[in-house]
Amino acid sequence: MTADNDGVQNSIRRLRFEHGEMTQQELAQRAGVTRQTIIALEARRYSPSLLLAVRIARVFGVGVEDVFQVN
Amino acid sequence: MHPQQKAAWFQLIVIVGTMVLYIAAVPVLGWWFHRTIAEAAAPALGIFGLIGLTGFVPLFYRPARGGAHGGEPIMDERDLQLSRRASIAGWTTFWLLFCIVGMGTWGYLYMVRGLQYVTVHVALFPGMIGAGFVVFLLAQSVTTLHYYGWGGQQ
Numbered sequence: 001m002t003a004d005n006d007g008v009q010n011s012i013r014r015l016r017f018e019h020g021e022m023t024q025q026e027l028a029q030r031a032g033v034t035r036q037t038i039i040a041l042e043a044r045r046y047s048p049s050l051l052l053a054v055r056i057a058r059v060f061g062v063g064v065e066d067v068f069q070v071n
Numbered sequence: 072m073h074p075q076q077k078a079a080w081f082q083l084i085v086i087v088g089t090m091v092l093y094i095a096a097v098p099v100l101g102w103w104f105h106r107t108i109a110e111a112a113a114p115a116l117g118i119f120g121l122i123g124l125t126g127f128v129p130l131f132y133r134p135a136r137g138g139a140h141g142g143e144p145i146m147d148e149r150d151l152q153l154s155r156r157a158s159i160a161g162w163t164t165f166w167l168l169f170c171i172v173g174m175g176t177w178g179y180l181y182m183v184r185g186l187q188y189v190t191v192h193v194a195l196f197p198g199m200i201g202a203g204f205v206v207f208l209l210a211q212s213v214t215t216l217h218y219y220g221w222g223g224q225q
Contacts, residue, residue: 034146034150
């Protein structure tokens with residue numbers, strides 16, 4: 001169990017595979033977080049800050065709403 | 072295993088280990104110095120100096136110099152959030168127990184035993200601070216492991 005998700009969905013896993021099967025470790029390094037945080041995000045156990053959401057979106061070269069969706 | 076998990080496990084092992092050692096030391100000291108269990112209980116409290124080992128916890132937060140985790144941040148925003156929650160759990164547990172034990176004892180002595188004036192030994196204060204610190208660390212460690220998981224996997 002980790003921090004709450006607050007109903008935020010994300011497409012990180014799909015985007016990773018669409019970007020050359022990027023590993024969680026690589027995404028973590030490029031976004032400046034730990035791999036555990038990427039795992040928690042993909043498992044929808046954690047809602048990122050706006051700053052982290054923007055960083056992850058920039059890694060994939062897409063908009064924030066293409067990565068994160070709020071129900 | 073995340074550094075937070077390692078630190079929490081280290082704290083738990085030190086605290087529980089110290090308590091086990093204390094419980095074992097009381098009869099041993101009593102037998103060695105020909106004292107009763109009650110007489111040996113106070114000097115055996117010196118064992119609790121081992122709690123000072125928790126001061127080595129920052130060693131778990133050294134950045135990795137190379138390998139798979141090289142360049143990876145030790146703590147990110149999620150870790151800070153979980154750390155804050157664990158600290159709040161620690162303080163809440165400490166304060167709850169402090170109030171229950173402190174006020175409960177006072178209420179018992181005043182209301183049940185009918186004592187109007189109660190004096191306590193000055194040695195009780197450092198003991199209370201130490202016990203409070205142990206309660207805080209225990210609750211913080213357990214909460215951290217609850218959030219991160221008790222093993223290597225999340």
